[in-house]
Amino acid sequence: MRYWTTRYLITLVIGLVVVAVISVLWIRQTNLENRLNVTKYLAQEIADRFVEEQSGETVPREGVLEYIRERQKILDTELDPIIYIVDSNGRVLSNPFERDPFTSGVFPVGILENENDVQRVKLETGEESYIVKTPIQTEGVTAGWVVVIQSANQLTQMNQEFRLLATLLVSLALIGWATIYVLTRRLSRPIQDVATAARHVQEQDYDFSLPANIKEKEVHELVHSFKEMSGRLQELERLRSELLAGVTHELKTPVTSMTGLIQAVRDDVVSGEEAKEFLDVSLSEANRMKTMVADLLEFNSFVAYSIPVSKDHHNMNTLLKEIIHQWEVANDEEGLILESYLLEEEVDAEVDAMRMQQVLVNLLNNAKQALKGNGTIAVSLYKKDSYILGIDVEDNGGGIAEEEKTLIFERFFRGENKKYDTHGLGLGLPFSKMIARSMDGDLVLKESRPGKTIFTLEFPILKNEE
Template structure:
């Protein structure tokens, strides 16, 4: 028996899923890493702006206080420190800055500007080179908004560097008296947070490797029983219906337990079907060869004049009976195949159930070996009318009666009960019962069994054919009970 081998481009399940999982996991982690990097950058910018605004607010408070101190000093001192508004603002260094500017000095890398309420630049403070300071000293475009009482945040591109600049209004007693701008170089986020990014990369790699190990371990655990199942399937395909399967108690997963249990049931079923197929070939060979041999021998005896007179006539009658039996077996095979393929359709009419039962009983009594069997029918059957195919229903009843008669029964009783618009026709006999191991298979095609109940002749199609015929007439045939001394079959017929 040939088996289907994996195609050349197939790969092991473990390698396929671990590679795919690793690819998906790395892609997800890279995506999350990018999001984390962007978040760090955005968060760093927000923190830088927040810190810069906090320093600007502190400087604004210091500036307001310093102006109040100056206003409380003698006028001569104020004149010495007064900077006329019309004087153009120039960069002020720490060495030349006088009070109040020296009180409001920013940190070394910051650049501070103070504007009057008219928008004139009053103070520029920077420790940077003159060219860079002059560029920063230009009046910001947001001055009107700040003088209107709003705080601003912006990034300023100067040469090849980026600066962060915040502007806040200078307020005194609820009135805006000017504006303060504070600028600082934008931090190099990657360089400043290289340790953070390095740590993030290590975390991503660690999670990826750990996740891959977990999925590899779980995949191996899952694939191991699948390998065992694959090997068992290979053994079954080669004709071995008793493969080695792990015990379901050793498999913890419910789905795998169900899979192994179903596979085990399937192998037993296949083994049973294979045995039935073997029995069928043997049975068909025997059942057909025996009557053919008998017919041939008896015809040769008559033809050769070995038997004459009444004996020759009896030989011809027996030959005819054997030919009829062969015809019946062939018809059973053809009918069963036709019923399985739904090729036979019944002619459903309203008929008397008692008449069909009487016809079946007469046919049973017409058989030499069964004519002395006592068959009792419940009197309540006479008025009952049903819708069914007359020939098919009679065939079902005849098969059931023959089945009971073949079990060495000498009394058969047909009882009638009605419930829920269904008529239950019970066929009870006192013959040999059905062995318990054979009960699950009695409606299987070609199953003949090993008990004494089986007919000595036939192909094992009586009960399976009867069930198919019953189903074709919307009826149901089942075994109610069986003991060594009594067996009951029930035919359930729908009634209006």
Template sequence: MGQRIGKQHHRKKTIRIFGKSLKSRLAISYLFIILLTMVITDMALASILQSYFRSNVRESLDNQLSIAVGTYERYYADDTLEENIANDEDAFWRQSTALVQIISLNREVLLDSTGNLPATPLLDEDITIALEGRSGSSIFISPQSGERLMAVSRPLISNDEIVGVLRFITSLKGVEQTMRIIILNFVLFGLGILVISGVISNLLGRRVIRPIEELTKTAEIMATGNYNVVNQKFHEDEVGKLSDTLNHMASEIKKKEQLKNDFISSVSHELRTPLTAIKGWAVTIKDPATDREMLEQGLGIISEEADRLKDMVDELLDFSKFVSGKIGLELQTVDIRELFDFIQTHFDDRAKRESKDFQVKTSENMGTVYADMNRLKQVFINLLDNAFKFTEAGGTISISMERDRKMVDFIVEDNGSGISEEDIHKVKEKFFKGKTSRSTNGIGLSICDEIALLHGGELIIASQVGLGTRVTFRIPQGELR
């Protein structure tokens, strides 16, 4: 007992950990999606903003260059670049706050507003574009300060010829500082969203996990054998459907348990009756005073009750085989007229004893069916036995056959007490026993239904209370494939 409790405790602990784990995985999944979305969005926004700021800087430098180049071409183009530089003519670029370079056609720096003239020609892309007659720009890192710089260049034209390049250079330090502030704000904003999302994800996770935890608790209680518990349904979703299924399963198990208990009680009672008779007559026969006539009567009753017990045991064994799926069919070509002759011989005496009209409806050429002969006899004996039980003296019981191209219908019909609407859908269920005193162990029709299914057919029951019952045993007429 202690070991069992320990196992249940371990199982509960495992399920509880699994529940937390599932909730954590849900929360982590939500957070991962949000984080990934934020990172992609922030990177895209940062790239767009950086391009925007750099474009503004370039546009500002380009506007300043345009004014300076226009001034040069209008007022200073008559002199050479070298003469203008020698005369310190900086009026055409004086209004710019950027670093200014004047570059010759062979890429040598003729003037640098910082006073530092590079020793080698410049090979930057913006200069190359300007020497081709267009405005060019480039970004590079200053070898002196290590800052990121932007350079914009334009050609200087005199007499429709390019005579040099005017270049404005400015630092991107301000842009980069602005971008760092923006990115920091993005990060802080993202962290705030992650915290809020974490709280919401936890709440959503609890909303999803709670019904599953309730299902787990209910299943654990049912595992102990208590099927009276009903699981609470939270939402109309897949988990809610599972909850309905679990409750329905518990209801069906309770019903089957009750049917099984009733079946055991019924079988015990039915077994006790012949055993009591056998025991009583055995005692009577054992008495030396018993005369010959009573002795023969007792032996006859013992034989009848023994046969009755054998039939009950055989039925129980068959039922056990059907339930376990170990039953098989011995298929052969069955002559239907021969089968009906056997049935008539088997029930004629009973019909006379009970004053009932038993009709076996035959014709000259009834044909054959591919089936298990012994199982067919078992089905018809069972169905007709039920019909005799529930039909009063003077009533009519019949068996007939109808055939179409593919199926053969064997019909057992009576005008007996009939079956109520409440019970007609249950009579084929295992262990179901009717409410009347004539009802027996509740497995006969279940076995008939299984035999029909094994043949690839079905058992159809139609009935009205007080009018009678019609049972159709339908199977394929040809060889099964």
């Protein structure tokens, strides 16, 4: 918060300084224009009211000083002009303020000859000043001039404006800093909470709370995503614990069984045919343990992309028919019905036949386990669109629990019912999904409810079959 607040404040101050400089320049120029207009107005008033023509000569009236002081009070101006009333030849007729900025004592005729009514000059005293001249008209003839000399510093002086501008900028700085501080604090607090929660997760402590009602969309998404991630990590931690317990149990059971049976044979507890039967059971358990270890090694190798997938062109009707026939021969049970629905047209795809069989056999075995040897399995090959083929493996078993649907493709996950009914490590579906993706396809759970569960294997059709 200190990092961002400091940088926001520096940015705000720089912005306000730029605004202040531009404002000062603009106010100075505006003040100059306004005060020059006031000066023009004073010169015109003097020419109209306080100068008259008598006996062919221009004569100033009395009351110029009183008029100027009255106007200063009304306009609340600090202008202190020098006024000359001169004739057409430049002879000074009147100097009401009795101040002469010209050290030579002679009024410069060049000021009258200049065609500009407003002139900026440097007086003989070295002071920058503005000169405003207004003609005295008598019957259309210029009989003289009213010349007003005003210091440039006085025309651009802005004491009150400076105070107002400074007050405004300081107020904006304080309000801006307070706003930045409040907003930064509002944004940083949930981020700090997430950082604290991350330290809890690092220590495998998932007992923390995060704010829920956050109006800022990005911060809300951050907090929501972290909650989902921590929940996912907590679930994975639970699965890891279950994995250790499951793998330990699955490997310990055959080892214990084998140890007991072999011990009985060695100690002559059994003999003859019974001893041979004990050895057969031990061999079966050893093979089962070997299969589980092989599954682990194969899965880890596949995760590390060390097992290549050899894809080739295959007629999908023929390939699927062979896979279904081989599985049906090995799983010929009285209460189990296997139905297959192939495409009427011949469609080729580029797949690895062995890996395809591995995925489908796993799906068929899972369906058989769900049916517990009594029910119907349907395998359907169809076109999803012009580019994708789909294979649905459907069974009419009890379905997958709602809370387990998002976890079935997790490594080592086994559903509650499956834990006690069958042996295994929970690698079948994750392994099958990885194989499908390695063939540019995918394996998804299409639907599952009591009486109907469908897994869909998708893969692309050959491009020349479009």
